[in-house]
Amino acid sequence: MDLRFEHQCSQCGALIRLFETERLLQCRFCGVKSYLSSEAPFHFVLPHQAPPDRELLYVPYLRFRGNVFSCQGNRTDFRFTDITQLGIPFEGLPASLGFRTQALTLKLLDPATPGTFLRPTLKLTDLLNKVSQLGAQSSQLPVYHRAHIGETTSLVFLPLYRQEDQLFDAVINEPALSLRRDQEINPDLATPLDGWRLNVLATVCPVCGWQLEGDKDSVAMVCRNCERVWETSSGRFALTDHVVVPDIGGEKTHLPFWKITATATGVPIKTFADFIRATHQPRVPLPEWEELPMSFWCPAFKIRPKIFLQLLRTATLAQPSYRQSERFRQKPLFPVTLPSSEAVQTLKVTLADLSLKKKDIFPLLPKVRFNVVKTTLVYLAFRDTGHELIQPCSQIVINKNSLDFGRKL
Numbered sequence: 001m002d003l004r005f006e007h008q009c010s011q012c013g014a015l016i017r018l019f020e021t022e023r024l025l026q027c028r029f030c031g032v033k034s035y036l037s038s039e040a041p042f043h044f045v046l047p048h049q050a051p052p053d054r055e056l057l058y059v060p061y062l063r064f065r066g067n068v069f070s071c072q073g074n075r076t077d078f079r080f081t082d083i084t085q086l087g088i089p090f091e092g093l094p095a096s097l098g099f100r101t102q103a104l105t106l107k108l109l110d111p112a113t114p115g116t117f118l119r120p121t122l123k124l125t126d127l128l129n130k131v132s133q134l135g136a137q138s139s140q141l142p143v144y145h146r147a148h149i150g151e152t153t154s155l156v157f158l159p160l161y162r163q164e165d166q167l168f169d170a171v172i173n174e175p176a177l178s179l180r181r182d183q184e185i186n187p188d189l190a191t192p193l194d195g196w197r198l199n200v201l202a203t204v205c206p207v208c209g210w211q212l213e214g215d216k217d218s219v220a221m222v223c224r225n226c227e228r229v230w231e232t233s234s235g236r237f238a239l240t241d242h243v244v245v246p247d248i249g250g251e252k253t254h255l256p257f258w259k260i261t262a263t264a265t266g267v268p269i270k271t272f273a274d275f276i277r278a279t280h281q282p283r284v285p286l287p288e289w290e291e292l293p294m295s296f297w298c299p300a301f302k303i304r305p306k307i308f309l310q311l312l313r314t315a316t317l318a319q320p321s322y323r324q325s326e327r328f329r330q331k332p333l334f335p336v337t338l339p340s341s342e343a344v345q346t347l348k349v350t351l352a353d354l355s356l357k358k359k360d361i362f363p364l365l366p367k368v369r370f371n372v373v374k375t376t377l378v379y380l381a382f383r384d385t386g387h388e389l390i391q392p393c394s395q396i397v398i399n400k401n402s403l404d405f406g407r408k409l
């Protein structure tokens with residue numbers, strides 16, 4: 001379900017509409033660009049049409065949209081999940097927001113909004129456990145590992161108000177439920193919203209002041225002037241190591257991948273040769289692989305889970321190599337839509353999925369620990385065949401339609 005929200009341009013005040021996953025605000029009137037960032041999940045409010053004198057009560061709904069990967073029995077499964085669930089025990093209120101979030105344009109919560117905001121007691125992990133149990137594959141087979149990768153989590157507040165012995169839904173101005181005459185709404189749940197603060201960042205390079213480049217759904221911004229890439233961390237732009245792999249001729253576009261160099265314990269892995277042996281790949285490690293530190297490769301863009309898994313496998317087994325980085329110049333760069341913090345959660349999934357003897361490796365998964373040594377954003381050059389993009393050195397192939405589709409996830 002697509003959720004849309006609107007936010008005011010800080011320069012001219014125009015309202016700009018964005019989808020839930022979009023963070024780059026570009027004003028079509030004055031051209032100003034800004035980047036929305038927050039450490040906590042974004043807090044949204046549904047628009048209300050309550051009579052002006054009413055005191056509003058805001059009830060929280062937790063929202064999760066993303067892919068859940070699970071290593072269960074002897075296979076890796078995945079499921080796209082989109083769920084919105086009432087975040088407090090409140091009998092009589094709808095358990096979910098239904099189609100409302102789709103039909104209405106939400107607003108980001110302004111902490112100065114008058115009214116009582118209730119604090120969610122439902123934890124995201126509880127919500128996700130519940131989701132997993134609903135799955136069709138919720139068989140008796142043991143689950144050795146579960147990961148949520150590339151998800152968007154949000155909090156959506158539904159406004160209500162009391163009129164005599166009824167609680168009205170302020171979105172549609174209709175009674176939502178009857179209260180007993182003396183019934184109080186649990187005030188323990190009311191809380192100042194100190195966890196939520198929106199940071200609006202100017203999209204200029206913190207080092208050279210040049211305009212940063214990105215798409216609406218980008219989670220990393222590029223400075224073509226001083227050749228730097230920025231993610232956000234704690235509400236500000238943070239420098240990310242990157243490499244642009246020189247093309248060998250004929251490549252049209254550059255796609256970003258996270259290269260995560262890491263060691264593992266539980267299943268001991270330090271080098272690529274260790275990884276080949278641990279996962280029982282049907283090939284003998286080359287002598288130089290004994291010296292090659294193990295790097296896990298992960299697409300730095302969202303794509304449907306089946307293809308995402310395929311890319312984890314192909315790119316990790318290919319271990320694309322490069323000598324030096326090139327300059328961006330005017331190369332077309334595909335936007336980074338999967339942050340590095342999500343990419344590091346793929347390591348166990350990659351290890352599990354590439355293991356040919358799953359019976360041996362899966363029971364060890366709960367004890368496997370990774371130590372990330374270095375994370376680098378690597379732009380690989382792809383040739384365009386019309387339908388597919390092909391990376392000539394590593395043989396990574398991506399269907400172009402699936403790239404477009406992935407941006408809607």
Ligand SMILES: [Zn+2]
Nearest residue numbers: 009012027030
């Ligand atoms: Zn504007």
Ligand SMILES: [Zn+2]
Nearest residue numbers: 205208223226
């Ligand atoms: Zn710069």
